[in-house]
Amino acid sequence: MKFKKTASLILTALLAASALAGCSKGDGKSADGKTTIEFWAAPNPTQQVYWKEMAKEFEKKNPKIDVKVSPIKESPTSEASIQSAIAGKSAPTMSENINRGFAAQLAESKALVPLNEIEGWDKLIKKRNMTDTIKTWKFSDDNQYVMPIYSNPMLFGWRIDVLKELGYNEPPKTYSEVIDVTKKLKAKYPDKYLWAKGDLADPTAWKRWFDFFMLYDAASNGNNFIEGDKFVAKDKAGEEVLKFMDDLRKEDGLLTKQATDPFESALGIFTDLGPWTFSYWEEKFPEMKYNKNFALSLPPVPDGQSTKNVNTFADTKGIVVYASATEDERKAAMKFMNFVYSNPENDLKWLETTKLPPARDDLSSNESFKAFFDKNPELKPYAEAVPNAIPAIDNAKFNELQTHIGRLAVNPVVKGEVDPEKGWKEMKKAIKEELKK
Amino acid sequence: MMKKNGTGWLFASPYLLYGIIFFAVPLIWSLYLSMTDWNLISPVYNFKGIDNFIEAVKHPGVQAAFFVTFKFMAAFVPMVIVSSTLVALVIHGLPKFKGLFLIGFFLPYLASGVVSSLIVKGLLSQNSALNVFLRGIGIDIDWLSTPLSALLVVAAIIAWKFTGYYALILTAGFESISKDVYEAAAIDGVSSSQRFWKITLPLLYPALFTVLILSIGVSFGIFTEVYQLTGGGPNYATNTWQMEIFKQAFTNLSAGYASAVAIIASIVTFAAILIIRKLLEIWGKRNGWV
Numbered sequence: 001m002k003f004k005k006t007a008s009l010i011l012t013a014l015l016a017a018s019a020l021a022g023c024s025k026g027d028g029k030s031a032d033g034k035t036t037i038e039f040w041a042a043p044n045p046t047q048q049v050y051w052k053e054m055a056k057e058f059e060k061k062n063p064k065i066d067v068k069v070s071p072i073k074e075s076p077t078s079e080a081s082i083q084s085a086i087a088g089k090s091a092p093t094m095s096e097n098i099n100r101g102f103a104a105q106l107a108e109s110k111a112l113v114p115l116n117e118i119e120g121w122d123k124l125i126k127k128r129n130m131t132d133t134i135k136t137w138k139f140s141d142d143n144q145y146v147m148p149i150y151s152n153p154m155l156f157g158w159r160i161d162v163l164k165e166l167g168y169n170e171p172p173k174t175y176s177e178v179i180d181v182t183k184k185l186k187a188k189y190p191d192k193y194l195w196a197k198g199d200l201a202d203p204t205a206w207k208r209w210f211d212f213f214m215l216y217d218a219a220s221n222g223n224n225f226i227e228g229d230k231f232v233a234k235d236k237a238g239e240e241v242l243k244f245m246d247d248l249r250k251e252d253g254l255l256t257k258q259a260t261d262p263f264e265s266a267l268g269i270f271t272d273l274g275p276w277t278f279s280y281w282e283e284k285f286p287e288m289k290y291n292k293n294f295a296l297s298l299p300p301v302p303d304g305q306s307t308k309n310v311n312t313f314a315d316t317k318g319i320v321v322y323a324s325a326t327e328d329e330r331k332a333a334m335k336f337m338n339f340v341y342s343n344p345e346n347d348l349k350w351l352e353t354t355k356l357p358p359a360r361d362d363l364s365s366n367e368s369f370k371a372f373f374d375k376n377p378e379l380k381p382y383a384e385a386v387p388n389a390i391p392a393i394d395n396a397k398f399n400e401l402q403t404h405i406g407r408l409a410v411n412p413v414v415k416g417e418v419d420p421e422k423g424w425k426e427m428k429k430a431i432k433e434e435l436k437k
Numbered sequence: 438m439m440k441k442n443g444t445g446w447l448f449a450s451p452y453l454l455y456g457i458i459f460f461a462v463p464l465i466w467s468l469y470l471s472m473t474d475w476n477l478i479s480p481v482y483n484f485k486g487i488d489n490f491i492e493a494v495k496h497p498g499v500q501a502a503f504f505v506t507f508k509f510m511a512a513f514v515p516m517v518i519v520s521s522t523l524v525a526l527v528i529h530g531l532p533k534f535k536g537l538f539l540i541g542f543f544l545p546y547l548a549s550g551v552v553s554s555l556i557v558k559g560l561l562s563q564n565s566a567l568n569v570f571l572r573g574i575g576i577d578i579d580w581l582s583t584p585l586s587a588l589l590v591v592a593a594i595i596a597w598k599f600t601g602y603y604a605l606i607l608t609a610g611f612e613s614i615s616k617d618v619y620e621a622a623a624i625d626g627v628s629s630s631q632r633f634w635k636i637t638l639p640l641l642y643p644a645l646f647t648v649l650i651l652s653i654g655v656s657f658g659i660f661t662e663v664y665q666l667t668g669g670g671p672n673y674a675t676n677t678w679q680m681e682i683f684k685q686a687f688t689n690l691s692a693g694y695a696s697a698v699a700i701i702a703s704i705v706t707f708a709a710i711l712i713i714r715k716l717l718e719i720w721g722k723r724n725g726w727v
Contacts, residue, residue, distance in 0.1 A: 080687040109479035259563035
């Protein structure tokens with residue numbers, strides 16, 4: 001009797017669940033013909049506000065599409081959350097905050113939709129004026145998996161106040177000039193360092209974007225490091241970068257121990273700087289003023305190399321559409337992107353909110369952004385460097401490969417444990433073996 | 438028989454269900470995954486047999502994890518046993534407010550590993566007051582980039598975290614030793630060292646045994662502090678099993694391979710705890726404590 005009761009209860013629950021599930025037609029449209037797209041935004045309040053505002057405006061003009069914006073969970077990282085969601089078949093329609101390396105991992109596993117296959121892609125590129133910028137984003141299979149939101153050319157910051165004390169009016173541009181600065185710095189301030197950065201001794205893969213790749217992209221004139229499954233890095237450029245680091249070490253110009261706010265406290269006078277730093281400084285270090293106590297420059301280059309149009313690493317992130325999205329959801333996602341990026345005002349709003357340079361060709365020439373850059377002159381060098389910025393490698397094994405760069409080359413060289421040539425050779429061997437796997 | 442024990446099964450069912458859902462099913466799934474090259478995302482994956490296991494035992498990260506765990510054990514277990522025993526002794530000797538002090542020492546156990554790691558990172562930075570002072574007296578240590586000091590720093594944070602928890606167990610052990618025994622020993626003229634070896638240690642042995650086994654278990658599960666402070670470096674010097682599994686599964690997207698590492702880690706953990714437990718039991722029996 002009891003069993004019958006329990007069984008009928010379970011059956012009723014199952015029927016109710018089936019009936020509820022029936023409300024959705026399985027093509028991404030609800031019974032009222034509305035398409036709902038789920039958009040995972042970066043887990044920071046400013047980007048949340050931006051995307052929610054965009055979604056609201058879009059929905060007003062497109063009543064048949066709902067855009068649900070929610071933050072990507074960071075448990076423990078946003079990448080891990082996305083992987084878990086895909087594995088658990090609960091991936092959103094689209095998400096932002098995806099770097100090129102992670103996109104390559106997802107694309108290799110067929111988890112992403114090639115955006116160039118969705119109608120409206122070409123229109124989007126044209127309308128946003130990003131024909132040149134998007135070229136460096138093409139993946140090795142000739143597809144475009146990421147719609148770049150911002151392309152942030154990484155620049156080096158210099159403590160110009162200290163440089164002036166040493167007799168320099170502008171940052172040095174070549175390796176030998178930097179070594180001269182180091183010598184003068186150590187003579188005047190033995191406790192200060194040229195580059196105080198604990199991450200130089202850390203093998204974590206992404207940390208190489210903000211030291212090795214900035215210097216390598218500059219030294220190699222933007223030559224690729226990996227193409228498809230091939231190691232194509234210029235040996236000369238790579239060895240020169242490592243030798244530069246080694247020379248700085250020999251002059252006692254490197255501090256590879258962790259230090260709190262080393263650049264702000266002028267313990268180190270040279271550091272990689274992204275535009276996100278300035279909002280942080282406004283709050284925590286209001287005394288940091290552009291061209292008063294810090295200046296910005298492109299990476300230094302080996303002696304004899306042109307110091308004009310120097311390449312640098314581009315910290316870039318963008319939007320992807322997941323393969324689990326239905327046809328209607330894909331179309332709606334493209335429509336949403338077209339809505340956001342067809343109006344430069346939305347990019348301006350982005351720039352004002354996040355201070356991250358939109359990935360467009362006309363950033364330094366479009367009148368819409370002029371007033372912003374006049375008001376924020378420290379961001380102008382970033383906008384100007386966009387065309388020379390090289391995005392991250394698009395190999396799915398980028399984590400393993402960049403760990404080899406750290407573990408076998410950069411980390412031991414800055415500690416004086418291996419000479420630059422040997423470090424490069426061992427790194428190259430390990431990377432080639434990894435690519436063969 | 439089933440009908441007779443119905444109530445028992447009913448009461449045990451929540452745990453059984455929990456065990457099946459969160460232990461048995463993931464274990465079987467993990468065993469299966471460990472023989473594939475699945476990356477958590479791809480709909481297609483291949484059967485690799487025992488290749489993942491062979492690759493894992495050859496990998497420097499896995500080899501490091503094996504040895505690093507025992508190094509952590511060698512540093513953390515003595516640290517936490519000494520500190521928790523001292524805390525327990527002090528609290529045991531207090532005339533009042535024992536509970537209040539125990540709660541105070543227990544609080545770090547509830548603290549977030551991320552927060553405590555970040556605080557320590559700040560304390561050990563090159564320009565921290567501590568390091569400025571140390572350099573002033575001629576001591577200059579690269580705390581987190583030197584293999585030994587990085588290992589000791591992580592072990593010390595975990596010891597700090599667990600001291601209060603283990604002190605709670607040891608205090609209960611101290612409290613259970615009757616004062617009469619000490620009084621009788623004093624009348625018989627027993628010296629203080631004899632009192633420790635012949636009375637305190639044997640009677641504290643059950644609590645100490647528990648704390649030892651628990652702390653050895655902790656050594657196999659270290660992650661947050663390493664993830665936050667050293668990332669497993671320098672050059673794998675603090676690379677724990679959990680760190681290696683995390684890196685392979687979520688950074689390198691090699692879920693199949695990471696499952697193989699997880700299985701190797703669980704076998705090593707199970708075997709090590711079993712052996713150490715047996716040795717502790719033999720030690721206790723030989724001395725007539727159990």
